[in-house]
Amino acid sequence: MSIKIYGDPGSGSLRRVTAAASAMGVDIERVNIDLFQGESHSPEFLELNPHGLSPVLVDGDFVLYESAAINLYLAEKAGSDLAGRSPRERFEILQWMFWSGEQWRVFATLTFDEVLAKRFIGKPADESIVQLAAAKLRAAAAVLDAHLAKHDYMVGDRLTLADFDIAGPFSQNERTKIPLNAFPNLVAWQQRLLDTLPGWAATKREVDARIDGALEAAGIQL
Template sequence: MMAIRIYGDAGSGSLRRVTTAAKIMGIELERMAVDLFKGESRTDEFKARLNPHGLTPVLVDDGTVLYEASAINLYLADKVNSPLAGRTAEERFQVLQWMFWSGEQWRSFTTTLFDERVGKAVMGLAKDEALVGFAEGKLRAAATVLDRHLDGRTFMVGQALTLADIDVAAPFSQVDRAKFPFKDYPNLFAWHDNLLRSFPAWAETKAEVDHRMDSFLASVGVTL
């Protein structure tokens, strides 16, 4: 049987979501490096074979080709019947609720801030301050909801780690580089601090992202 392959860049917070979940579930992935900074995901061949959007991560498992990190993690959890997808029917729907919420109300705005504060710095372009203000306002509104939800909680859903935690934690991959205001929300910050302390896989992938990003920024002479 062919190994499950995952295509992505080590500096990607989205790849980090998949590699962390796979480690916790005991699933071995064959890593296929895609250099996003060199545009390797935007070639005609990549788009035709793996993802027409030219984005990573992408999973290939025999005849299955799947993109979007959340979908990949649900696919992997289904393969091994992992409790990361929720331990009961009710938990599973709560996990899905927060995963969908994270994509629409949370990570979309952190991605915008990353693009403005990091991406444009790399390209030597000026930030769009109106867009930065809009995205940060949306992000603060979402963080306020999260901070209330996490009051007295260790995890997003139930009493154990789920894919909801991994999805919501994803922006912490770039928190210092993109200057997300998460320290203003003590329950949110404490929750993530606990994830780093309690789950070695999350700390290991943080180190991988940091090394890749910091090395790249130094190579192009960008100080954030």
């Protein structure tokens, strides 16, 4: 029985899972959930994730949501060292994954909700929220930029799951204009991932096609 991953192809969170699965050589079965059509709030999907968010993993009778948890699960299943080669390295990876959720991706998601998602329902962005999120992102990006001045990857000298978690906000930054391009080491690291990880480059194309297509269909110009 294959591992099913439910999600919308425009989701940066789904991207983190599908790209990591590709890097780990894990076969998954994609099940598309159209967020723009409200499919994540159907009774059937809410049985999988009561928050109405994707992605969701279903492996037999086991259901798991939250991208970081899904990636750790896939790494365990595959015996992949992307989750760490030693206890110390594993904890460093977990540190950055937890940091990403608390200090980083949450503000990128908040910006997306204000700048883009509200446009689809005809509401203006709350500029006070946008500016607050931008300030938080700049502060966090400064930490990342300093770290990446000395490292090619988030942990050690190789790709790990921490890189996928930290890279998530780059999925929408050109559309939401979050202040990532002002940090050269961060930008160079992201380009390194695109150049060396076919799955990361492929999922960028998938996200871009999905979101840009939805914007065009809705008549929204950024």
